[in-house]
Amino acid sequence: xxxxxxxxxxxxxxxxxxxxxxxxxxLNGLEINGHxxxxxxxxxxxxxxGKELLQLLEAEKPDVHISLGLAAGRYKITPERVAINVxxxxxxxxxxxxxxxxxxxxxxxxxxxxxPIRKMVEKLIQNGFPAEVSNTAGTYxxxxxxxxxxxxxxxxxxxxxxxFIHIPASHELAIAHGKIPxxxxxxxxxxxxxxxxxxxxxxx
Amino acid sequence: xxxxxxxxxxxxxxxxxxxxxxxxxxLNGLEINGHxxxxxxxxxxxxxxGKELLQLLEAEKPDVHISLGLAAGRYKITPERVAINVxxxxxxxxxxxxxxxxxxxxxxxxxxxxxPIRKMVEKLIQNGFPAEVSNTAGTYxxxxxxxxxxxxxxxxxxxxxxxFIHIPASHELAIAHGKIPxxxxxxxxxxxxxxxxxxxxxxx
Amino acid sequence: xxxxxxxxxxxxxxxxxxxxxxxxxxLNGLEINGHxxxxxxxxxxxxxxGKELLQLLEAEKPDVHISLGLAAGRYKITPERVAINVxxxxxxxxxxxxxxxxxxxxxxxxxxxxxPIRKMVEKLIQNGFPAEVSNTAGTYxxxxxxxxxxxxxxxxxxxxxxxFIHIPASHELAIAHGKIPxxxxxxxxxxxxxxxxxxxxxxx
Amino acid sequence: xxxxxxxxxxxxxxxxxxxxxxxxxxLNGLEINGHxxxxxxxxxxxxxxGKELLQLLEAEKPDVHISLGLAAGRYKITPERVAINVxxxxxxxxxxxxxxxxxxxxxxxxxxxxxPIRKMVEKLIQNGFPAEVSNTAGTYxxxxxxxxxxxxxxxxxxxxxxxFIHIPASHELAIAHGKIPxxxxxxxxxxxxxxxxxxxxxxx
Numbered sequence: 001x002x003x004x005x006x007x008x009x010x011x012x013x014x015x016x017x018x019x020x021x022x023x024x025x026x027l028n029g030l031e032i033n034g035h036x037x038x039x040x041x042x043x044x045x046x047x048x049x050g051k052e053l054l055q056l057l058e059a060e061k062p063d064v065h066i067s068l069g070l071a072a073g074r075y076k077i078t079p080e081r082v083a084i085n086v087x088x089x090x091x092x093x094x095x096x097x098x099x100x101x102x103x104x105x106x107x108x109x110x111x112x113x114x115x116p117i118r119k120m121v122e123k124l125i126q127n128g129f130p131a132e133v134s135n136t137a138g139t140y141x142x143x144x145x146x147x148x149x150x151x152x153x154x155x156x157x158x159x160x161x162x163x164f165i166h167i168p169a170s171h172e173l174a175i176a177h178g179k180i181p182x183x184x185x186x187x188x189x190x191x192x193x194x195x196x197x198x199x200x201x202x203x204x
Numbered sequence: 205x206x207x208x209x210x211x212x213x214x215x216x217x218x219x220x221x222x223x224x225x226x227x228x229x230x231l232n233g234l235e236i237n238g239h240x241x242x243x244x245x246x247x248x249x250x251x252x253x254g255k256e257l258l259q260l261l262e263a264e265k266p267d268v269h270i271s272l273g274l275a276a277g278r279y280k281i282t283p284e285r286v287a288i289n290v291x292x293x294x295x296x297x298x299x300x301x302x303x304x305x306x307x308x309x310x311x312x313x314x315x316x317x318x319x320p321i322r323k324m325v326e327k328l329i330q331n332g333f334p335a336e337v338s339n340t341a342g343t344y345x346x347x348x349x350x351x352x353x354x355x356x357x358x359x360x361x362x363x364x365x366x367x368f369i370h371i372p373a374s375h376e377l378a379i380a381h382g383k384i385p386x387x388x389x390x391x392x393x394x395x396x397x398x399x400x401x402x403x404x405x406x407x408x
Numbered sequence: 409x410x411x412x413x414x415x416x417x418x419x420x421x422x423x424x425x426x427x428x429x430x431x432x433x434x435l436n437g438l439e440i441n442g443h444x445x446x447x448x449x450x451x452x453x454x455x456x457x458g459k460e461l462l463q464l465l466e467a468e469k470p471d472v473h474i475s476l477g478l479a480a481g482r483y484k485i486t487p488e489r490v491a492i493n494v495x496x497x498x499x500x501x502x503x504x505x506x507x508x509x510x511x512x513x514x515x516x517x518x519x520x521x522x523x524p525i526r527k528m529v530e531k532l533i534q535n536g537f538p539a540e541v542s543n544t545a546g547t548y549x550x551x552x553x554x555x556x557x558x559x560x561x562x563x564x565x566x567x568x569x570x571x572f573i574h575i576p577a578s579h580e581l582a583i584a585h586g587k588i589p590x591x592x593x594x595x596x597x598x599x600x601x602x603x604x605x606x607x608x609x610x611x612x
Numbered sequence: 613x614x615x616x617x618x619x620x621x622x623x624x625x626x627x628x629x630x631x632x633x634x635x636x637x638x639l640n641g642l643e644i645n646g647h648x649x650x651x652x653x654x655x656x657x658x659x660x661x662g663k664e665l666l667q668l669l670e671a672e673k674p675d676v677h678i679s680l681g682l683a684a685g686r687y688k689i690t691p692e693r694v695a696i697n698v699x700x701x702x703x704x705x706x707x708x709x710x711x712x713x714x715x716x717x718x719x720x721x722x723x724x725x726x727x728p729i730r731k732m733v734e735k736l737i738q739n740g741f742p743a744e745v746s747n748t749a750g751t752y753x754x755x756x757x758x759x760x761x762x763x764x765x766x767x768x769x770x771x772x773x774x775x776f777i778h779i780p781a782s783h784e785l786a787i788a789h790g791k792i793p794x795x796x797x798x799x800x801x802x803x804x805x806x807x808x809x810x811x812x813x814x815x816x
Binding site for chain 3: 687688737740741742783784786787792793794795796798799
């Protein structure tokens, strides 16, 4: 049995719901494809989210790490290809608003996901879920935690498999906040289960 | 028990799938909210679709008529408010391509749906499906059959309740044809069941 | 010489700019294609805008009437085909927020524009401006003033040629308010001059 | 006087026009903000475009290099922040269709643009052109040539300032190919002149 650290975010800014939070809470503790899921919720805070994720990686010592984020406006499941060494964007829940800052002064410009993103996309499509590889995780919190985890994996030279998956809004979020494409919570959750099913299987 | 004529379309132009066809085939023969569903598929043909629908209205004498159409690009269930006396648009499956033509030379400029469209939208949202009233059914086949049925209802002065509902693409269609928002088939079908549930209930 | 009443709107809701206002102010008093332009600005007020427009039609007795409106999100010049007898939508500048109300209790369901909308679209494209006929002016103020003018023209049985043209946001508006397509003010103004050039020419 | 190598692309795939080609041809030979413009057109060919660009960098020895690309669907001028070591995407004009390939086996995962992209965005907005920094140049030819030039600059340890700017479709392209936002050619060309005006000025 492998350990998979799966994270979601608390609601962003003025939104009242974050579909990633609900998925993570429901999958927490389950065993899927030979992986025991440890589900955790990260804060929407440039100063804290990366730090909390690194503490979780140290504490849980997972074999695999997947962070989930909401991409309002997207209408496919999009495993991210790359994280870049930039933080920039809208204000977070604590009032931080970085402009063109580096995340890690000694980090590489970018790190590629070590998840099997192409296999995830193929498996999602086979299971009836529109999906494609995304080439940008943005420069907001999502890129930030993806970058921190991959930087940690590379610098600690460990075996951690790590990456990020963006998901569409849920119907619930679209009803509450307006003109954005959305999927049902069931579709979103089953998509993530499908992604976990694309990881290498381990029997013991 | 009331009779509800529910129509879908065969696939449009180069598309290989039409989600409305599958919904209609699956609901055909069911009894929902005191309505027996008679499901029929219309051709994508400006010269034939309206005529076939009128023949069905004459033959089945339904209490309620709902036609379903695909609105590729939309991501909500959108009951249509109005049909207009215009046919115009892309070529149909038979090669017709009308420009700014009237549908009925002696028809009104427009007819309003007589379905409970506001109640449908409210009930959809209560059931977790993003929905809104749409103010245009376009000028292609969808508007055409909606207009023909409402013109028939008005001219024959009968009690027919009639209208049109546009639905998003299905995941299956999005996977086959690309960059459009989509819902699962289950969500689409359950949304239409919800709309039927918004009709006035009749016990016998 | 013919008289053309050209109207724009004051800024909507929280927006600080309305590109139609600037166009109307700049074209006011000019003679274009045998038409003397009388430019006027309408308030964003469901209770007042239609009434003010009807007073202008009575006072100016124009041969042609064109109202302009902003369609945030569109990226083509879109002469409107039809106005419908509905007012519904977001709150206006005075706090009115009608739901599914009729505009005129004894009005037709819809009236078609009497402007040469197909010729306008062709001429716009010939002049290098993307354009298409739109089949919905919505149910907000834009549809409201279009409907009121066409209802007036039909009921007074007069010769008034009347209609509505929606335009994209200006670059200025997009810079101030965000994620919407936009054109330069020069392109927007020249497009409207092109539309006026599609009217029947009268030498004297 | 500095030398600026400015490149555009020939038309992509089924498109008949490429707005970047026209801009480059018109600016070729001009002196703008102390920079002599050397304009060149690159082929849409994964195997040739990077190679040709490197030959131009060797031959012209420019102080600054800017490649332009069309981003169909975008409606702002978007200087790119980063190029990534991936080629993947639709077939090119020669039939190549790479999947998840690296561009340079010994290259970094990503390279940041060395153009003053933040200053370019600010100056564009001051001049009335909507603009924002983009975080992805995709994985098609645009990213390819951006990556090749930045890899060359870094490996040759030279002083070359280099980067990529994506522009919206032109009105001409939108008229020919459909449902995409567009700007006038004049706006597009003046935007690029504005970007060149954001480079450090050199009097001699």
